[in-house]
């Protein structure tokens with residue numbers, strides 16, 4: 001599934017993918033705490049993370065949300081294997097469902113999740129329109145989507161596949177994408193370090 005020539009942040013795989021994963025975890029620690037707070041999960045909640053990387057946010061959710069059902073989708077086998085080594089995740093047994101895949105084709109039924117989160121991976125979505133439709137489809141009525149990104153509007157590398165990240169107004173156009181996809185409310189939800197958060201809610 002992962003192409004060899006793709007940049008490491010977009011496809012962390014193999015030895016260097018694992019090294020990158022550790023650095024990413026340290027750098028994104030404030031984002032995990034912010035996402036956890038914004039997801040605001042109740043006991044027994046069903047939560048999907050898109051582009052879960054090393055699985056640090058999923059681990060936090062597994063530790064703190066009683067009887068959570070956690071799912072994740074990630075394009076690289078290296079990150080999938082890394083996340084599956086986490087004891088807190090393995091202990092979920094049949095309440096854990098991590099799969100290989102990408103944001104634009106989520107392999108779950110409509111109305112599966114109370115919350116969906118995506119941290120620092122939006123810029124890698126080649127087809128953000130399809131991803132937004134998929135997120136809306138797989139959320140339950142009233143469910144929320146938490147998107148955390150570092151705005152690339154000033155210095156977007158040419159190779160980023162997401163046209164919105166290269167549009168010169170990544171945050172604003174990401175909000176517009178979610179509104180046009182049909183989310184009932186889309187709001188700016190603060191930030192952590194250099195990261196900004198958007199919370200979008202599906203109509204109940």
Ligand SMILES: C[S@@+](CC[C@H](N)C(=O)[O-])C[C@H]1O[C@@H](n2cnc3c(N)ncnc32)[C@H](O)[C@@H]1O
Nearest residue numbers: 010011028051052053102103119120121124125
């Ligand atoms: C910078 S890392 C962030 C990982 C994790 N969310 C975190 O904050 O620690 C970006 C992740 O997005 C994943 N990714 C890349 N393209 C993706 C896509 N189209 N759909 C879902 N995830 C993707 C990468 O494999 C990588 O694990």
